[in-house]
Amino acid sequence: MPELLLELFSEEIPARMQARAAEDLARLVGAALAPLAPQDVQTFHGPRRLALVAQVAPGTPETRSTERGPRAGAPEQALAGFLKKHGATRDSLREEGGYLVLDRVVPAVDAATIIARELPSLLRRFPWPRSMRWGGTSTFAWVRPLRRILCVLDGAVVPFDLREGEDDGHGLASGNETEGHRFMAPGAFAVAGFDDYRAELAARHVILDAAEREALIRKDAARLAAAEGLSVVEDPGLIAEIAGLTEWPVGLMGRIDAAFMDLPPEVLRTSMRVNQRYLSLRNPDGSAAARFIVFANVVPADGGAAIVAGNERVLRARLSDARFFWDQDRRQPLEAYLPKLAEVTFHARLGSQRDRVDRLMRLAGEIAPLAGADRALAERAALLCKADLVTGMVGEFPELQGVMGRYYALAAGEDGAVANAIRDHYAPRGADDDVPAEKVAVALALADRIDTLTGFFAAGEKPTGSGDPFALRRAALGIIRIVRDNDLRLDLARFVDAEVLDFIFERLRVQLRAEGKRHDIVAAVLARGADGDLLRVLARAEAIEALLRTEDGANLRTAYARAANILRIEEKKDGRAYDAPPDPRHYREVQEQALAAALDTAEPAIDTHLASEDFVAAMTDLAALRAPLDAFFDHVTVNAPEPELRENRLYLLSRVRRAMDRIADFSKLEG
Helix, strand or coil: CCEEEEEEEECCCCHHHHHHHHHHHHHHHHHHCHHHCCEEEEEEECCCEEEEEEECCCEECCEEEEEEEEECCCCHHHHHHHHHHHCCCHHHEEEECCEEEEEEEECCEEHHHHHHHHHHHHHHCCCCCCCECCCCCCCCCECCCEEEEEEEECCEECCCECCECCECHHHCEEECEEECCCCCCCCEEECCCHHHHHHHHHHCCCCCCHHHHHHHHHHHHHHHHHHCCCEECCCHHHHHHHHHHCCCCEEEEEECCHHHCCCCHHHHHHHHHHHHCCEEEECCCCCEEEEEEEEECCCCCCCCHHHHHHHHHHHHHHHHHHHHHHHHHCCCCHHHHHHHHCCCEEECCCEEHHHHHHHHHHHHHHHHHHCCCCHHHHHHHHHHCCHHHHCHHHHHCHHHCCHHHHHHHHHCCCCHHHHHHHHHCCCCCCCCCCCCCCHHHHHHHHHHHHHHHHHHHHCCCCCECCECCCCHHHHHHHHHHHHHHCCCCCEHHHCCCHHHHHHHHHHHHHHHHHCCCCHHHHHHHHCCCCCCEHHHHHHHHHHHHHHHCCHHHHHHHHHHHHHHHHHHHHHHHHCCCCCCCCCHHHCCCHHHHHHHHHHHHHHHHHHHHHHCCCHHHHHHHHHCCHHHHHHHHHHCCCCCCCHHHHHHHHHHHHHHHHHHHCCCCHHHCCC
16 A cells, blocks of 8 residues: 655744644545555654555545436426436436436545645644634734645655635645754755654654654663652653754753751752653652753754753742742741632632632531531641642742642641641542542532532533533542542532532543442442432442342342333323322232242332342342242233233332332343
8 A cells, every 4th residue: 555644844832732733634634645545644743744654555446336216307497406416417327127226436536646635624624722823914823924835645746736716825735844853953854764864863863753752762861860869859741841842852961059958848840840841850769869851853063061050940930939939938827818818709709719618617516527628627728729829939839839839837836637638638639539538628628629529510610512611521520539539428418419420420421430440230229219429329339330240130120120111101091190000809819929029028028128238148138039030920920811810910029129229220231
């Protein structure tokens, strides 16, 4: 199959947009060139280029088809509609079997023609989050000015340009040239295919693959750190960003002025990360090291001395600012910042951050005893948990909210549990983060998320589709993780309404699906009635899942489905529900009597075990119904000709359904 190589060469692309742009390129090219069935599609991204290589079909073959039109002699209007639909003329029709038919021939089209036809419009509609126009000759927009389009198919240029009517598309046209490193190998060069392209870029100081650049950054950083007896602070996101800023990353180590080493390590790391993209280092004892690693995009002639000196000078200025905030913020206790929260709007319909603090105090106070936390400490933590939002340091580095609150609380003499809760109530921020473990922090973290969900739902700001601007799905998952990881028995229905509770449990089903578990069983459990105790719902679901893995459980579920289906059909036909108790006087078969006796034993036992939350025992009680229910269906005709027998047997099946529905709605189970 011919090899297609496409490169879009531009001014510097923001690092955060590169990976997504490469994914979009693969998706759009795959759709636009679908007739060519692209295979082995690979994409690459870097500071100045997006690239794609794929194997494509040589073209599309000629196809022939026959379209049957209206009957011969049909009204002219019907004929005109048929011709318009197919872009045909009257003289291209023939008659066959009393109908007018159109023989259509779609000629073969070579791959280059299809590529040249599809790519211009693809580039004009490319979905950059933000794009720009430049110059005054075209409305064509790109994330940064686009300079070259390389497009070759098996070594030959696929000719096309971006002109559109009178719009000249900045004069951009496809070719076979690209450029190497901006500083170390400037100038254009031609390529004939992907292997040539990749090798020639490497020879001109451009590492094409972002993953390869990341690996080099990790290796270089580890080497520099080890030489000083230090270790690198793990930061995959920063490494990916550095790989998006450099085509030929070269690691250099600098020093942090000793005068700044008494700043909190989080302040040092955040200042270096946010402002300068430096990697932080640790001493063997885990403390912050007075070193940093910066990655240049060139091989410096002087070994990096000038680059390091310049970065050390910039860092001193940055850390001087951080020092100012650190000293200024601690001049008053954290509580003194509370009045300023009244000036910060949380949401137009939910009031200020100070209003929110009042709600958090009430919630944390109610949750504290349920989480085993001291109520007074939980309320104190809630009072102070947002105060650092109006400090100078958090104003400069929002990433440090909570972290700085803890430092400032400790400096003001607050209880350690209060200080830790101020920091930890934001956790977990992501799927890989640990959840709070200290009881005061657990109470406050739950209060924060419950207030978020109830508040935004009340304000009409529910997530829609993929849109979730207030991260409510993340808040619900945070509640789930905090409760599960801490084995916390908590009735969420006490704090949220039914709509929010349903939202939380929908997130639970999504989470269980991601874990490879039976999420449908949770739906079956919840269908029997609202239960805000997440752990109880999960325990019931696990017991049902264990039952369904047994032969008795699988057969019982089949029998339930049969009983429920019979009842559904007969109730619909008769226009009534068969929910009265069966009359023992109408039992005619021994299997009816045996099933009724089994229910007499199972029902009270199930109720007893459910009340004590012994769900495994309740499943054992339920499994005991399997044999008599099977025998009933094998030997008893439900729709007997005698009306009283038919009615009584439907009552008996309804009793079976009710007994099983005590545990879960088995009709909700999938598969």
